[in-house]
Amino acid sequence: MNILTVKNGKELSDVASSHILKAVKDKPDLVLGIATGGTPSGTYQQLVEKVQLHSVDLSNIKTVNLDEYVGLARNHEESYWHYLHEHLYGPLGLSPDQALIPNGLNENLEKECVRYEKAIEKVGGVDLQILGVGRNGHIGFNEPGTPLDSKTHVVELTDSTRQANARFFDDPSEVPTRAITVGISTIMKSRSILLLASGKEKSDAVSALLSGKIDPQWPVTVLNQHPDVTLVVTEDAKAEEHEHAE
Numbered sequence: 551m552n553i554l555t556v557k558n559g560k561e562l563s564d565v566a567s568s569h570i571l572k573a574v575k576d577k578p579d580l581v582l583g584i585a586t587g588g589t590p591s592g593t594y595q596q597l598v599e600k601v602q603l604h605s606v607d608l609s610n611i612k613t614v615n616l617d618e619y620v621g622l623a624r625n626h627e628e629s630y631w632h633y634l635h636e637h638l639y640g641p642l643g644l645s646p647d648q649a650l651i652p653n654g655l656n657e658n659l660e661k662e663c664v665r666y667e668k669a670i671e672k673v674g675g676v677d678l679q680i681l682g683v684g685r686n687g688h689i690g691f692n693e694p695g696t697p698l699d700s701k702t703h704v705v706e707l708t709d710s711t712r713q714a715n716a717r718f719f720d721d722p723s724e725v726p727t728r729a730i731t732v733g734i735s736t737i738m739k740s741r742s743i744l745l746l747a748s749g750k751e752k753s754d755a756v757s758a759l760l761s762g763k764i765d766p767q768w769p770v771t772v773l774n775q776h777p778d779v780t781l782v783v784t785e786d787a788k789a790e791e792h793e794h795a796e
């Protein structure tokens with residue numbers, strides 16, 4: 551694992567956005583896996599600025615979003631569909647057929663999961679997957695205990711995740727109870743991974759990862775088995791002691 555330790559979120563966004571930009575320059579038809587959550591938002595903002603500054607042609611890239619809440623209308627401010635169109639796909643000038651997002655409004659969610667998994671295969675799989683990490687170690691919405699061989703599936707969100715995400719909603723009771731997420735095995739098929747961790751509330755998850763062990767109770771630790779991971783981590787997210795190694 552390539553570990554880049556940075557001082558703060560601003561530096562993380564700078565390093566991560568440059569990493570993505572380089573990947574697009576190296577492969578203009580890049581398939582980019584997109585994560586949501588608070589951590590990558592500064593990265594996306596800087597990516598938009600850098601793409602505009604350097605006039606980078608994105609007309610041949612594809613994006614594949616990791617997850618989406620079940621039951622939130624597309625125009626709901628907190629649906630990932632809305633967030634990404636507003637903050638990333640719109641400013642980058644991507645057309646709708648360039649951006650894949652699971653449909654959390656499909657009446658047949660099982661069918662939607664199968665459709666999405668096939669759609670990822672059809673674009674040739676993900677070249678560079680951006681990931682954040684939940685404070686309980688989740689990646690995408692793969693909560694602790696998710697089978698490591700899972701594909702795209704519907705999840706019941708844990709209380710910890712719903713509480714963490716309540717800050718984005720007017721009322722905590724509005725946080726959906728379910729989501730569709732790309733599975734762990736699908737994430738592991740990505741050819742490279744850019745993992746972002748910022749803030750001391752992520753230090754338990756980061757220390758579990760850095761223990762080098764694989765523990766399904768900390769889904770992020772599966773990345774220890776991936777051959778091409780870059781971790782960009784703020785100083786406060788990288789605890790000195792690796793309690794989970796004990």
Ligand code: GLP
Nearest residue numbers: 585586587588589682683684690
């Ligand atoms: C969210 C998303 C994940 C994200 C994680 C951490 O619920 N589904 O993709 O990585 O939780 O979010 P944040 O960056 O806001 O801490």
